Amino acid sequence: MHLYLHVPFCARRCSYCDFAIAVRREVPSRRFVDQLLREWRGWAATDRFPPAAPLATIYLGGGTPSLLDPAELARLLAALRADRPLAAGAELTLEANPDDVTPAVAAAWAAAGITRVSLGVQSFDPAVLTWMHRTHAAAQVPGSVRALRAAGITNLSLDLIYALPEALGRDWAADLDRALELAPDHLSLYGLTVESQTPLGRWVARGAALPPPEERYAAEFLAARERLTAAGFRHYEVSNYGRPGREAVHNSAYWRRAPYLGLGPSAHSAVGAHRWWNRREYAAWGAALEAGATSVEAEERLEPEAVRVEDLYLGLRTDGGVEEGSLPGSLVQLWAHHGWARAAGGRVCLTGEGWLRLDALVAQAAAIPHPGVTDLS
């Protein structure tokens, strides 16, 4: 069983962010952990997740989970472990902002059982961080990494954002070099997208910012792929690079369509073709739980054809690809001809050029009905 916990609190909203967050000066850690545990116990009492299934991964995402009081985080993890055993070698990830990491906090996280930290670095350029409304300074990142390693949390991932507006003059190669100097185990690279309900969306709407041209997105995606694979990383998913053996276990479960339970506002869950998601706003989610009502906003059961398309989408995101038989041979040949895919050993995998066209290629494959539909219902 894989468990995702959404911690919605942030000190302020980053300029590009449209996640379900709650901006708070003071984080109500105790109340929030009580709400999460109430939600957890509601699910634990159902038969949707076999009671004996151990927790293979726990992922605290957000929001900013590193804003939670470390003592409350420890209480949360201890309560979950008291209800369900952890699998051997379980991966417990915490997303953290560099300015929240101190030696004492890192030690508390390690003592609570956190085995992996994903640091929201985004850039090492101070002007870019200011433009992004990030709360940390670039100079804080090396100290955060040192504190985590000294505390025994040695499985470290760094997040960076690429394809920024040209006017910022961001040096992507320099940022990749700075990241590699810190010898991370894993890197997640996300291309900037402009969402209308964000400060960036409003800047773009009134002409105060220009999104980057598509060529910049492609050039930086391919430059990172070249640089990081040459440095020994495996580009194992379109946005993720890991040293061999350090690929994210939790996220890989999503791409394999393994069952997972999401707790917290806006969290999604899935078991086979059945999926459901929580109320998005923190206040509504918490109020529902405290009133003894459901925190779930809606649910759906995917039709077999939708499962097929999702399998294609998830499989093609990864370097494991999909079974060759799940795609028409003529389409595979076309993709290979353009250099977008490779077929070998009975699998079809996208190349870097193919990943740049992932959505379009999946749409192309989805438009061709195929007999190999799986019925998971």
Ligand code: SF4
């Ligand atoms: S810290 Fe993360 S979740 Fe919070 S506003 Fe910034 S990008 Fe969004």
